[in-house]
Amino acid sequence: MDRRFPFKVLEHIFSFVDSNEDRNSVSLVCKSWFETERRTRKRVFVGNCYAVSPLKVARRFPKMRSLTLKGKPHFADYNLVPDGWGGYAWPWIEAMAARRPFLEEIRLKRMVVTDECLEKIAASFRDFKTLVLTSCEGFSTDGIAAIASTCRKLRDLELRECIVDDLGGDWLSYFPETSTSLVSIDFSCLDSEVKLSDLERLLSRSPNLKSLKLNRSVTLDVLESLLRRAPQLVELGTGSFSDELDPEEIAKLTKALSELKQLKSLSGLWDLLPEYIPLLYSLCPRLTSLNLSYATVMDLIEDKGLKTVALCCKELRELRVFPSGADLDETDVTLTEQGLVSVSEGCPKLESVLYFCVQFTNAALVSIAKNRPNFRCFRLCVMEPFAPDYRTQQPLDEGFKAIVERCKDLRRLSVSGLLTDKAFEYIGVHAKKLRMLSIAFAGDSDLMLHHLLSGCQSLKKLEIRDCPFGDTALLENAAKLETMRSLWMSSCFVSFGACKQLSQKMPRLNVEVIDEHPPKTRPDSSPVERIYIYRTVAGPRLDTPEFVWTIHKSPEVGVSRLSIR
Amino acid sequence: MITELEMGKAESELELGLGLSLGGGTASKIVKPGGGGAWGERGRLLTAKDFPSVGSKRAADSASHAGASPPRSSQVVGWPPIGSHRMNSLVNNQATKSAKEEEEDGKKKAKDDETKDVTKKVNGKVQVGFIKVNMDGVAIGRKVDLNAHSSYENLAQTLEDMFFRSSPGTIGLTGQFTKPLRLLDGSAEFVLTYEDKDGDWMLVGDVPWRMFITSVKRLRVMKTSEANGLAVRHQDPKERQRNKPV
Numbered sequence: 174m175d176r177r178f179p180f181k182v183l184e185h186i187f188s189f190v191d192s193n194e195d196r197n198s199v200s201l202v203c204k205s206w207f208e209t210e211r212r213t214r215k216r217v218f219v220g221n222c223y224a225v226s227p228l229k230v231a232r233r234f235p236k237m238r239s240l241t242l243k244g245k246p247h248f249a250d251y252n253l254v255p256d257g258w259g260g261y262a263w264p265w266i267e268a269m270a271a272r273r274p275f276l277e278e279i280r281l282k283r284m285v286v287t288d289e290c291l292e293k294i295a296a297s298f299r300d301f302k303t304l305v306l307t308s309c310e311g312f313s314t315d316g317i318a319a320i321a322s323t324c325r326k327l328r329d330l331e332l333r334e335c336i337v338d339d340l341g342g343d344w345l346s347y348f349p350e351t352s353t354s355l356v357s358i359d360f361s362c363l364d365s366e367v368k369l370s371d372l373e374r375l376l377s378r379s380p381n382l383k384s385l386k387l388n389r390s391v392t393l394d395v396l397e398s399l400l401r402r403a404p405q406l407v408e409l410g411t412g413s414f415s416d417e418l419d420p421e422e423i424a425k426l427t428k429a430l431s432e433l434k435q436l437k438s439l440s441g442l443w444d445l446l447p448e449y450i451p452l453l454y455s456l457c458p459r460l461t462s463l464n465l466s467y468a469t470v471m472d473l474i475e476d477k478g479l480k481t482v483a484l485c486c487k488e489l490r491e492l493r494v495f496p497s498g499a500d501l502d503e504t505d506v507t508l509t510e511q512g513l514v515s516v517s518e519g520c521p522k523l524e525s526v527l528y529f530c531v532q533f534t535n536a537a538l539v540s541i542a543k544n545r546p547n548f549r550c551f552r553l554c555v556m557e558p559f560a561p562d563y564r565t566q567q568p569l570d571e572g573f574k575a576i577v578e579r580c581k582d583l584r585r586l587s588v589s590g591l592l593t594d595k596a597f598e599y600i601g602v603h604a605k606k607l608r609m610l611s612i613a614f615a616g617d618s619d620l621m622l623h624h625l626l627s628g629c630q631s632l633k634k635l636e637i638r639d640c641p642f643g644d645t646a647l648l649e650n651a652a653k654l655e656t657m658r659s660l661w662m663s664s665c666f667v668s669f670g671a672c673k674q675l676s677q678k679m680p681r682l683n684v685e686v687i688d689e690h691p692p693k694t695r696p697d698s699s700p701v702e703r704i705y706i707y708r709t710v711a712g713p714r715l716d717t718p719e720f721v722w723t724i725h726k727s728p729e730v731g732v733s734r735l736s737i738r
Numbered sequence: 739m740i741t742e743l744e745m746g747k748a749e750s751e752l753e754l755g756l757g758l759s760l761g762g763g764t765a766s767k768i769v770k771p772g773g774g775g776a777w778g779e780r781g782r783l784l785t786a787k788d789f790p791s792v793g794s795k796r797a798a799d800s801a802s803h804a805g806a807s808p809p810r811s812s813q814v815v816g817w818p819p820i821g822s823h824r825m826n827s828l829v830n831n832q833a834t835k836s837a838k839e840e841e842e843d844g845k846k847k848a849k850d851d852e853t854k855d856v857t858k859k860v861n862g863k864v865q866v867g868f869i870k871v872n873m874d875g876v877a878i879g880r881k882v883d884l885n886a887h888s889s890y891e892n893l894a895q896t897l898e899d900m901f902f903r904s905s906p907g908t909i910g911l912t913g914q915f916t917k918p919l920r921l922l923d924g925s926a927e928f929v930l931t932y933e934d935k936d937g938d939w940m941l942v943g944d945v946p947w948r949m950f951i952t953s954v955k956r957l958r959v960m961k962t963s964e965a966n967g968l969a970v971r972h973q974d975p976k977e978r979q980r981n982k983p984v
Contacts, residue, residue: 248816248819250819250821250822251815251816251817251819251820251821252815252816252822253815253816308821334821334823336822362823466824495820495824496818496820529818529820531881532881554818554819556817556818557880557881558814558817560880563881563883566899611819613817613819638816
């Protein structure tokens, strides 16, 4: 085989193989393909930073230019994972800095990133271009300043919903006057004010800037001046949208917005006042992504508003609607299932939705499924746990059945409301392409888990909280877990004994218990509050805090907690 | 403060098909008779002090609770699943909004007739619609559509179904009470009470239905023992007979 396909030819062929999944398959064919593939892979994706050691990754891919890592379990976003759990970026940065100095892009999600990490990046990778930190924490604006000032070729600097020690807006002034390479900048999660003149000058000298996401402290009255300097924007995250503008200012802003001919994505819109919505109309026909996370003013995002979206935003692909404070208080219900039905009717390209609602009906879900069989990501959060169809008092089983039956390309699903085991039987039978599933307050028994683990062929990430299944389904489907990235279970009925059995049965799984007390002091039958199970070739991790316990493979040992910082 | 979700099921509902054995892990749920629910007994291993509170609390919460009432669903840890950034934004919004409202009220007090009645919506129409129902001892409140009901008996039946559901395949919020609740005649463990427009808590059933639905703000299924001293107009025993669920 080698002689007929010399390295150079293989290499050329593989250069057309982009997706990592395909590359992973390619690398399994034979040794020479493995070697060729690994020597040519430029973009490396590690979905769980504990699945493999940094050193191994650094060594395997000598031509690596881009590294993407994910750390904490998704439910960490909702305070279900205590602080100090782990997900430290440092070992990775250190390993790459020493061995892969040509690294250009680092993307991290849910990891702990310190200023030290950022300084190391700035100092070690001279062609560094892209830093995207999503839901990360542990650094301050000083670290950002280091990146801005030192990375001469910086193109992307995106801080998405990070928790940052915000020491002030100075960091923006650290971009050298000579830097003109910026393509995207996102500082929406920072609190403090940046100097307007710094921002204006940066925009003026960045002709390639495509994505600009401001923070809340950028007021509406200066938006026009910024947009004038960047009419080529494809993505815009505004700052605060609530100041009082005089008619002249409104006219100028309207004009500036209408000049954004390439704009496809809109977010920000903090405190959006209803009277300013017409300003956005000129943008709607081209919008493919609308994020209304922060535009949550009482009475604003209601069924009426979404009907307007359905009418105006025909290109819409992605929609996120969050509850207003009113919804959380459950007083006036102005946003109902009808809003989502309208959007699913009116927006033919809609494929990704995140929707919060107080209650729902099966009929609405069936309509939505009929309207939009092209959903790839459907996340519905009915905020009342166990809420049935409020018209029929039935569980929402049939509604979600319609979704998984019709949406054959569904990759990600979050379910909610009152659901029995039947719902999960339907999901197991139909959701063959489903990769990620999130469940809370649902199901009746072990059958629920059994249906999922035995049915969902493509399942990679499963996260479950407050559901009444137990050990049986877990142990019966243990082998499945090695085909998945991770499984999170909290407040379910899994016993300590089952965790031990599972760990001993499956050598390449890390079974981690999150508990403030040492689990070994408890009987096997005692329930475990929080478990995180993931496949790994790196063995038990060495940086566990005092509340994380890895169940040992050897029965005598029980649990171990190795902590080497 | 976290309260556990108290859940249970009638024994007749337990069903593990496919011959899955129950050996080994005894944590697979066998409902213990006597109510309370298996979940409530286990308890959480990490407590609220380990996490920042996720629930949003309105700065000017006008709907104050009478006595120790169960927390809202937004006070369960990590629920609803909204990241902390947005949560903070919402809480800030609420605080700003309340502050703004108070400020505006102060200015417009002389001119403005509008009350801050929760049942009034933006368009000035009085909307009855859904109101909250909480039950003593149950963490999660529910909502009921008053418009969908025509009488007290109707309403009581819906509430019984909601909190003490016993049909197979579904889960009641509290346990295995299968006998009729008799919320309206004061003979059972629980009584139905409501908060009216003036903020007073009254026993349900005193006034004609139509009057009731215009003045009710929210409902509470209260333990009879705690209902003593509630404002209640004297009720003729004969009237009580008529109000009794059939």
